[in-house]
Amino acid sequence: xxxxxxxxxxxxxxxxxxxxxxxxxxxxxxxxxxxxxxxxxxxxxxxxxxxxxxxxxxxxxxxxxxxxxxxxxxxxxxxxxxxxxxxxxxxxxxxxxxxxxxxxxxxxxxxxxxxxxxxxxxxxxxxxxxxxxxxxxxxxxxxxxxxxxxxxxxxxxxxxx
Ligand SMILES: [Zn+2]
Ligand SMILES: [Zn+2]
Numbered sequence: 001x002x003x004x005x006x007x008x009x010x011x012x013x014x015x016x017x018x019x020x021x022x023x024x025x026x027x028x029x030x031x032x033x034x035x036x037x038x039x040x041x042x043x044x045x046x047x048x049x050x051x052x053x054x055x056x057x058x059x060x061x062x063x064x065x066x067x068x069x070x071x072x073x074x075x076x077x078x079x080x081x082x083x084x085x086x087x088x089x090x091x092x093x094x095x096x097x098x099x100x101x102x103x104x105x106x107x108x109x110x111x112x113x114x115x116x117x118x119x120x121x122x123x124x125x126x127x128x129x130x131x132x133x134x135x136x137x138x139x140x141x142x143x144x145x146x147x148x149x150x151x152x153x154x155x156x157x158x159x160x161x
Pocket of ligand 2: 112117118119123125
């Protein structure tokens with residue numbers, strides 16, 4: 001009986017360690033292979049919760065990505081709880097583009113719709129137009145598509161969720 005009880009204690013102990021580890025990490029695991037969970041080049045902004053950096057393969061004159069430090073795979077994982085996070089990402093992107101002379105029609109913001117994500121870590125594409133080519137514009141249609149969700153559309157849909 002003693003060994004059974006100590007085994008039970010060991011199991012509870014292990015579960016507690018896992019729970020504490022998850023709490024410390026903010027509830028999100030950082031997958032070892034996710035490039036956005038690790039240091040990035042071309043950073044233009046960062047704070048405790050977000051990082052913004054130049055896309056390594058720009059599709060527009062200016063092409064910045066804004067990511068949360070917390071790991072979310074895609075927009076499908078988001079609920080109303082993440083609404084403030086998405087709004088912050090949009091605000092950061094708008095400010096960065098505005099500071100560089102891209103506002104109104106010259107600025108476009110949006111997310112991949114799964115399964116059409118390039119990198120499996122939530123990121124906001126911030127595009128300062130014009131696009132570099134007609135082909136470069138295809139992934140980012142102004143009014144959204146099966147593969148692209150404008151940032152404002154996502155904010156509106158989370159707000160009513
Ligand atoms: Zn990640
Ligand atoms: Zn992308």
